[in-house]
Structure formats: C-alpha cells, structure tokens
Amino acid sequence: MKYEIREMNVDDIYAVIxxxxxxxGKSLGFDFFYQDLKLNPFAYYFVLDINGSVEGYFGIYISDYMGDIINFYVRKKYxxxxxxxxxxxxIIELCEMSNCKSISLEVRKSNTKAICLYEKRGFVVSRMRKSYYDDGEDAVVYIKYFEVKDDSFRG
Ligand SMILES: CC(C)(COP(=O)(O)OP(=O)(O)OC[C@H]1O[C@@H](n2cnc3c(N)ncnc32)[C@H](O)[C@@H]1OP(=O)(O)O)[C@@H](O)C(=O)NCCC(=O)NCCS
Structure with missing residues (x-):
C-alpha cells in the first residue's frame, strides 16, 4: 500500500465530497471548498492519498496563532x-510549525472513537455547544495547548 498526505487541490474536491x-451523510459542498482553496489564505487542506485515491482529508484554519480544525475523516474502508x-x-505538526498556541475542534458528544483519538494526543474539553448539529446533538469543543516558546531576552 502506497500512501501520502499531500496538499488538496481543486481536482480533489469531488473525491473529498x-x-x-x-x-x-452530508458535505460542506463544492463552493465551500473551492472558495477556501482559491481565496482563503488562512485555510489549509490536505488529503490522504492511498494508491492514488483520496481516502481521507482534513481542513484547518490557522490565524492569530490558533488552529481551528474544519473537518477530518478517513473513509470507512481504511x-x-x-x-x-x-x-x-x-495537523499537530503543521500547527506547531505555524507557531500556534492552541488547536481546537468540535466533535459530536457520541463520537467516542474520535474523542479517544483526540484525548490520546493531549486535547482537553474546553466547552459544550448545545444542539450544535442539525439533528440536535451537542458538540464538545476540544482544545490542545502548545507550549509557548518564550525566547524573549531576559536581562
Ligand atoms: C475518527 C476517525 C478519523 C479515526 O480514523 P481511524 O483511521 O479509524 O483512526 P485510527 O486507526 O488511527 O485509530 C484511532 C484510535 O481510535 C481508537 N479506536 C478505534 N476504534 C474505536 C472505537 N470503536 N471506540 C473507541 N476508540 C476506538 C483506537 O484505539 C485508535 O487509537 P490507537 O490505535 O492509537 O490505540 C475515523 O473513524 C473517521 O473518519 N470517522 C468519521 C468521521 C469523524 O468522526 N471525523 C472526526 C470528526 S470531529
């Protein structure tokens, strides 16, 4: 199996959708991706390419030293x-390289698999968003803080 994580481009949009x-069960849609890829300097999108096929992706906004994950998945088969x-x-390495102080995301309260993954990597609960999803389910906002590198001169 040959795989790589590479930058997403416009040709990948339909596969990601x-x-x-x-x-x-639904998608952010073509226009959303197209505008972010073409016009948003704070948006970063990468795909998981397995044997030449898009089998996963993530999107993240990075600004003001904060990363905010838009979406993230791996297709069922993989x-x-x-x-x-x-x-x-x-994602964590990308945020570290961008000098982020934190990285956050929303996840369904019932999504134990994703929650396990985040907690293993040092994400902690920040707050709840009541009835955040279309079906009324609450979202849990998770955040991971990075160590602040203080290289300022102290006399
Ligand atoms: C969440 C998701 C990205 C995980 O992808 P994955 O490729 O299956 O993840 P991994 O194989 O790396 O496994 C991640 C961890 O989940 C844990 N895990 C696997 N199945 C689990 C389950 N049923 N319940 C709890 N934890 C589980 C494993 O312990 C694993 O950790 P470890 O291998 O380090 O011990 C994937 O399931 C997915 O795309 N789900 C649908 C979309 C989604 O929920 N995205 C996140 C939105 S916030």
Whole structure:
C-alpha cells in the first residue's frame, strides 16, 4: 500500500465530497471548498492519498496563532488502520510549525472513537455547544495547548 498526505487541490474536491457524504451523510459542498482553496489564505487542506485515491482529508484554519480544525475523516474502508492518528499527528505538526498556541475542534458528544483519538494526543474539553448539529446533538469543543516558546531576552 502506497500512501501520502499531500496538499488538496481543486481536482480533489469531488473525491473529498464523496468521502464526506459516506462518513458524515452530508458535505460542506463544492463552493465551500473551492472558495477556501482559491481565496482563503488562512485555510489549509490536505488529503490522504492511498494508491492514488483520496481516502481521507482534513481542513484547518490557522490565524492569530490558533488552529481551528474544519473537518477530518478517513473513509470507512481504511479506518482502524492508524490513518486517523497519522492525519491528526500531521495537523499537530503543521500547527506547531505555524507557531500556534492552541488547536481546537468540535466533535459530536457520541463520537467516542474520535474523542479517544483526540484525548490520546493531549486535547482537553474546553466547552459544550448545545444542539450544535442539525439533528440536535451537542458538540464538545476540544482544545490542545502548545507550549509557548518564550525566547524573549531576559536581562
Ligand atoms: C475518527 C476517525 C478519523 C479515526 O480514523 P481511524 O483511521 O479509524 O483512526 P485510527 O486507526 O488511527 O485509530 C484511532 C484510535 O481510535 C481508537 N479506536 C478505534 N476504534 C474505536 C472505537 N470503536 N471506540 C473507541 N476508540 C476506538 C483506537 O484505539 C485508535 O487509537 P490507537 O490505535 O492509537 O490505540 C475515523 O473513524 C473517521 O473518519 N470517522 C468519521 C468521521 C469523524 O468522526 N471525523 C472526526 C470528526 S470531529
């Protein structure tokens, strides 16, 4: 199996939408991705490419030293093989390299699998968002803080 995490481009949009529909039952949609990819300097999108096929992706906004994960999935066929952890480690490294102080995301209260993944990597509960999702389910906002590198001169 040959895989890589690479930058998403416009040609990947339909494959990412197909995956979103499979795992979430709906997608952010073509226009959303197109505008972010073309116009948003704070948006970063990467895909998990396995044997030349898009099998996962993530999107994140990075600004003001904060990372905010937009969406994140691995297609069903490739789940439970460690790719979710791989993508999340990549996100964390991207935020560290961008000097982020924190990284946050929303997750369904019932999504124990994703929650396990986040907690293993040092994310902690920040707050709840009541009835955040269309079906009324609450979201849990998770946050991971990075060590602040203080290299200022102290006399
Ligand atoms: C969440 C998701 C990205 C994880 O991807 P994955 O490739 O299956 O993840 P991994 O194989 O790296 O496994 C991640 C961890 O989940 C844990 N896990 C696996 N199945 C689990 C389950 N049923 N319940 C609890 N934890 C579980 C494993 O312990 C694993 O950790 P470890 O291998 O380090 O011990 C994937 O399931 C997915 O895309 N789900 C649908 C979309 C989604 O929920 N996205 C997140 C939205 S916030």
């Amino acid at each position: 197909e995956g979103e529909e499979e795992v979430f 789940q439970k093989l460690g790719f979710g952890g791989l993508l999340l480690d990549f």
